[in-house]
Amino acid sequence: DCSDKKAMFSITNMSNLFQKCAKSDKAQQVEMDLYLDAWEELIRFLNSMGKAFTFVSSDVVDKVGILRDFRKSNEGRNYATIEEMMSYEKKNDLINYKDAPSKKVKASGSRTLLRLHRALKFLLILIGKLARNEDDGKVSVMGYNAYHASPMSKYHPWIVQKAVGVAVYMLPDRETFIKQMCQDLSREEIESTMDVCSQSMDAVFEYSEALYSKFDLLEIP
Ligand code: 1PZ
Numbered sequence: 001d002c003s004d005k006k007a008m009f010s011i012t013n014m015s016n017l018f019q020k021c022a023k024s025d026k027a028q029q030v031e032m033d034l035y036l037d038a039w040e041e042l043i044r045f046l047n048s049m050g051k052a053f054t055f056v057s058s059d060v061v062d063k064v065g066i067l068r069d070f071r072k073s074n075e076g077r078n079y080a081t082i083e084e085m086m087s088y089e090k091k092n093d094l095i096n097y098k099d100a101p102s103k104k105v106k107a108s109g110s111r112t113l114l115r116l117h118r119a120l121k122f123l124l125i126l127i128g129k130l131a132r133n134e135d136d137g138k139v140s141v142m143g144y145n146a147y148h149a150s151p152m153s154k155y156h157p158w159i160v161q162k163a164v165g166v167a168v169y170m171l172p173d174r175e176t177f178i179k180q181m182c183q184d185l186s187r188e189e190i191e192s193t194m195d196v197c198s199q200s201m202d203a204v205f206e207y208s209e210a211l212y213s214k215f216d217l218l219e220i221p
Pocket of ligand 1: 052055056059060100115116119122123143147152160164167168170171221
């Protein structure tokens with residue numbers, strides 16, 4: 001329903017949310033609520049892209065949900081920033097360094113957010129490529145190159161990497177993609193807004209990356 005502003009994706013909103021996160025008083029510690037607000041705006045975009053994206057968006061919805069639940073729990077105050085989360089989960093031995101989550105292994109906040117973190121790099125590279133019309137204007141090539149330039153691909157099993165190689169051909173052409181993404185903008189605003197959006201995502205990425213590195217959590221399963 002297009003009259004429902006709350007349900008409509010807006011790149012301006014998403015850009016503003018990542019900027020807010022990148023410029024908050026605790027930007028270097030990364031505020032969890034701001035980070036998740038920005039991701040929720042992105043979920044709106046994924047939902048607007050149709051059925052082919054459901055398998056991607058459902059994974060993002062799951063992960064944002066897990067992190068929101070930690071925030072709402074009795075331990076929620078330990079999840080106010082990414083830095084506090086890492087410190088708390090390490091101190092209390094809540095991070096599994098050996099096994100991926102399962103019925104027996106609860107997903108930690110740190111490992112859950114790490115998946116979003118790696119995907120953020122993919123997204124900011126893709127949005128930057130779209131803004132600058134790189135890769136001969138071919139969105140499939142932009143998607144493929146952004147995927148392989150992001151840390152996400154390296155941690156996906158071979159079969160997922162192959163599936164992504166096929167799925168990038170389902171992405172719409174640049175003009176359609178940008179129209180879908182920038183419905184709220186005039187022609188003249190589009191490229192600069194996408195550029196600013198990519199840059200604020202990058203700032204948030206770099207702050208989070210520094211924390212994952214400092215706490216030595218970049219490789220947790
Ligand atoms: C339909 C066209 C898509 C083309 C672009 C492809 C983007 C790559 C997305 C790969 C999604 C793989 C599905 C889920 C995989 C999960 O297993 C992993 C690891 O989580 P775990 O299993 O360890 O709990 N999840 C992720 O890596 C997070 C994926 C988030 C992807 C968000 C990207 C948004 C794409 C926007 C495209 C415009």
